[in-house]
Amino acid sequence: MSVAVTVQGLTRVYPGGGGIRDISFTAEDRAVTAVIGPNGAGKTVLFSIIAGLTSAQSGAVSFASADMTMAYCPDVPQFESWLTAREVVETSLAVSRTNRPVNKKQNDVRAEQSVQSTLRTCGLGAVLDRRVADFSRGMLQRLGVAAALVTDPDILILDEPNSALDPIGRADVREIITEQKRHRCIVLSSHLLSEIEQLADRIVVLDHGGIVTQGTTASILTDGLEPNWMVRLGTPSRRDITDLNTVVPEASFTFETDTLCSVRFRSFERAETGLIAALEAFQVPIIEVTLRDRDLDASFARIIQNREHS
Numbered sequence: 001m002s003v004a005v006t007v008q009g010l011t012r013v014y015p016g017g018g019g020i021r022d023i024s025f026t027a028e029d030r031a032v033t034a035v036i037g038p039n040g041a042g043k044t045v046l047f048s049i050i051a052g053l054t055s056a057q058s059g060a061v062s063f064a065s066a067d068m069t070m071a072y073c074p075d076v077p078q079f080e081s082w083l084t085a086r087e088v089v090e091t092s093l094a095v096s097r098t099n100r101p102v103n104k105k106q107n108d109v110r111a112e113q114s115v116q117s118t119l120r121t122c123g124l125g126a127v128l129d130r131r132v133a134d135f136s137r138g139m140l141q142r143l144g145v146a147a148a149l150v151t152d153p154d155i156l157i158l159d160e161p162n163s164a165l166d167p168i169g170r171a172d173v174r175e176i177i178t179e180q181k182r183h184r185c186i187v188l189s190s191h192l193l194s195e196i197e198q199l200a201d202r203i204v205v206l207d208h209g210g211i212v213t214q215g216t217t218a219s220i221l222t223d224g225l226e227p228n229w230m231v232r233l234g235t236p237s238r239r240d241i242t243d244l245n246t247v248v249p250e251a252s253f254t255f256e257t258d259t260l261c262s263v264r265f266r267s268f269e270r271a272e273t274g275l276i277a278a279l280e281a282f283q284v285p286i287i288e289v290t291l292r293d294r295d296l297d298a299s300f301a302r303i304i305q306n307r308e309h310s
């Protein structure tokens with residue numbers, strides 16, 4: 001994969017002290033880069049600078065090539081209320097094409113096909129000609145994604161694309177993003193960490209305007225995690241807790257019930273060899289082994305807490 005966007009030392013601090021400070025990261029082509037952080041962390045400021053809507057006080061945003069195109073979908077997309085969904089998306093497409101010389105007739109046919117198929121892709125096929133004034137927040141969010149997608153951008157920036165959506169809507173948007181990342185660079189933000197976990201290739205964690213950490217989704221999920229497995233036994237263990245801790249000293253055993261035991265290691269490296277030994281040490285059949293706290297919510301809480309305590 002190649003780098004599509006490079007953000008280098010971006011800073012924009014507002015009079016009240018909010019904003020972003022010295023942000024650097026790269027976003028790859030055909031991949032999803034997620035920017036996550038608590039309210040006020042600076043995600044929207046960062047995106048509006050990348051999209052060229054706000055200026056930075058220092059730092060720079062550069063692109064893999066000068067002719068790359070970009071579309072930005074804000075967290076609360078707003079449209080003229082008298083326009084229909086079709087007209088919103090047509091306008092977006094027309095504006096994006098103003099500088100591209102084309103055969104007008106051929107272009108009109110293709111444009112109409114493209115508008116309709118994009119609206120259908122975004123789940124708005126049944127309301128093409130309905131006025132935006134009647135749209136729910138979730139429908140407006142889908143329309144914002146459609147207005148961005150129809151321009152076929154090299155870089156697609158989505159600020160909280162799923163915040164107003166119900167579970168079915170979130171699954172739809174997840175599917176759209178998963179499909180779209182095959183064709184372009186996607187940079188997005190969301191407070192729905194379970195969605196990010198499923199979508200993102202890389203994650204940048206922001207807090208108070210600065211980067212706390214960044215890396216692949218897998219590394220953000222496991223960095224600093226003391227892995228803790230929940231082990232369900234078929235019958236009570238043949239060894240008691242003292243024996244277990246002696247036989248496998250790298251693990252820490254805690255029985256929650258006769259047949260449910262937590263097995264914790266200091267790191268994944270230690271667990272690599274120790275987990276099998278720990279499971280054997282019970283000397284009874286094992287029914288279930290589940291890694292706890294391995295989701296992005298837990299990782300995010302850990303990262304932010306570590307920062308507050310450091």
Ligand SMILES: Nc1ncnc2c1ncn2[C@@H]1O[C@H](COP(=O)(O)OP(=O)(O)OP(=O)(O)O)[C@@H](O)[C@H]1O
Binds near residue numbers: 015016046
């Ligand atoms: N135009 C502005 N004038 C003054 N302060 C601003 C302005 N825009 C943003 N800020 C401040 O910059 C900080 C970051 O805001 P931003 O909207 O980027 O946060 P966010 O991470 O997108 O938050 P949320 O998750 O709530 O959407 C906040 O403290 C905000 O008050």
